[in-house]
Structures are given as C-alpha cells and as structure tokens.
Amino acid sequence: MSSKLPLDERRAQLLESALELADRGGIGEVTTRAVAAAAGVSTGVVHYCFEGKEQLLTAMAERLIAELSESAHRTYAAARDTPQVTGRQGLCELIRTGLAGAWATIEANPNRRLLTYEITTHALRHRAAGSPLAGAVADEQYRIIAAEATAFLDECAHRTDTAWTEPVPSVARLGLSALDGLVLRWLVDRDSDVIGRELDILAHAVADKAVETTRLTAAPERPEGADRAGW
Known part of the structure; x- marks a missing residue:
C-alpha cells in the first residue's frame, strides 16, 4: 500500500486512476477493485474516500x-x-x-x-x-x-x-x-x-x-x- 496521504490528495489520486481506467475501457472498467489496484491501495481506502x-x-x-x-x-x-x-x-x-x-x-x-x-x-x-x-x-x-x-x-x-x-x-x-x-x-x-x-x-x-x-x-x-x- 502506498504511503498515507491527506484525504483530498488521496481522492484526487483515486479519481485520476478511475479516469485512466475509463479512458481505456469505458465506465464499465471503473470498479472499486480496479481503481484500488491502479492506485496501489486497498479497496477499503477507495470505500473510505467514496461512498460508492x-x-x-x-x-x-x-x-x-x-x-x-x-x-x-x-x-x-x-x-x-x-x-x-x-x-x-x-x-x-x-x-x-x-x-x-x-x-x-x-x-x-x-x-x-x-x-x-x-x-x-x-x-x-x-x-x-x-x-x-x-x-x-x-x-x-x-x-x-x-x-x-x-x-x-x-x-x-x-x-x-x-x-x-x-x-x-x-x-x-x-x-x-x-x-x-x-x-x-x-x-x-x-x-x-x-x-x-x-x-x-x-x-x-x-x-x-x-x-x-x-x-x-x-x-x-x-x-x-x-x-x-x-x-
């Protein structure tokens, strides 16, 4: 897992990972697991930053x-x-x-x-x-x-x-x-x-x-x- 970041920075990182996934394969590629893997964090971090x-x-x-x-x-x-x-x-x-x-x-x-x-x-x-x-x-x-x-x-x-x-x-x-x-x-x-x-x-x-x-x-x-x- 990557080092701890402030919430705003972590959200920005996850958002960028989600956009990169969607750019390549559409919004169907944007799942909690995929975003977590792309950002190098656990799925729990994604759930903490975004409700769903x-x-x-x-x-x-x-x-x-x-x-x-x-x-x-x-x-x-x-x-x-x-x-x-x-x-x-x-x-x-x-x-x-x-x-x-x-x-x-x-x-x-x-x-x-x-x-x-x-x-x-x-x-x-x-x-x-x-x-x-x-x-x-x-x-x-x-x-x-x-x-x-x-x-x-x-x-x-x-x-x-x-x-x-x-x-x-x-x-x-x-x-x-x-x-x-x-x-x-x-x-x-x-x-x-x-x-x-x-x-x-x-x-x-x-x-x-x-x-x-x-x-x-x-x-x-x-x-x-x-x-x-x-x-």
Whole structure:
C-alpha cells in the first residue's frame, strides 16, 4: 500500500486512476477493485474516500466538466488574440478560429471526449431512474460550456461591429448542438478530411445570425429632391 496521504490528495489520486481506467475501457472498467489496484491501495481506502461507484462517477463527471471549461476558455482566449477584423466576414473568421481550437483539443484526446458522452448518458439514465444528483451533473456540464460560448460570441460581435439578431444564448446553444453532432459523427467514422469543410459551414451558419451594426446605425439615404420635400 502506498504511503498515507491527506484525504483530498488521496481522492484526487483515486479519481485520476478511475479516469485512466475509463479512458481505456469505458465506465464499465471503473470498479472499486480496479481503481484500488491502479492506485496501489486497498479497496477499503477507495470505500473510505467514496461512498460508492455513483459518487466516484459524479466526481469524474465534475472533473470532466472542469476540463471542458478550461479547454473552452483557452480556445476562446486564443481566438481573441487574432488580428482585428470587422463585419460579418470578420465575425465568421473569429468563430472559425474558435471552432478550430476546440476541434484540435477533441482530436488530441478522443477517448476523453467519448468518456464525457458516456458519463453524461449514464447520468441521464440515472436521473430518469430517480437520481436528481446525476441529472444535475449533466445539466451543469452543458450550462458551463454554454456560458463560455455565449461570452465568446458576445465578444466576437463587439470586436467585429456586428450584432446578433437572435438571443445570444440561443445562438450559442445552436452552435454547440451542431458541434456535438459533428463530434459524435467523427467519433464514429474518424474522417478528419471533411471536418474542416464542415466547421466552415458551421461558422458561416452561426455568423448568419448577425448583422453589421453600421447598417443599423447608418442614416437613411435622402431621396432626390429631399430639401424641397421638407427633409
């Protein structure tokens, strides 16, 4: 057995072992015995740190949520560092840069993304069976990512002198839902050759929900003879 650690450190160690197991073989591989063996501790230590598998899975989901949030924050921060662009074309370029950064993270660790979906599905099944805590984990995952995307789209519009024609949270939800679909399709066929074109289409579809603010604020054209007509 490994040396004694403070409870927080031991929980973190067990959580990392559980995530490594799940990355390789899915959440079905996460058992008390397997986690204990991977961490080099007794099963009693696992039971002491986590009341049961569901509590451990909840902790895993919370870690994945934190990772997704951090990844989204880094991706959007990188997009903010791009040269100044304006108009809907500029907005599209910023969105495309953000999507490219997000996709690079997905392709770098597809098993982790697959695990995210697996745990989300597991949580939703348990919510349907009467476990509100499991459902809350799934809700929190999408709430945090939507908040990051909404803030990013707000800033993109501000930087490019554009304005959204629909509520920004709705635009973010639409874009994230489409991205989820692309991720799931790619996890099935791993066809990276077409992803670039599909991300271009998605970026344009999202940017189409905005207009250039100069068009909104420009003074109306004066018709011929306007002075005589009392303009």
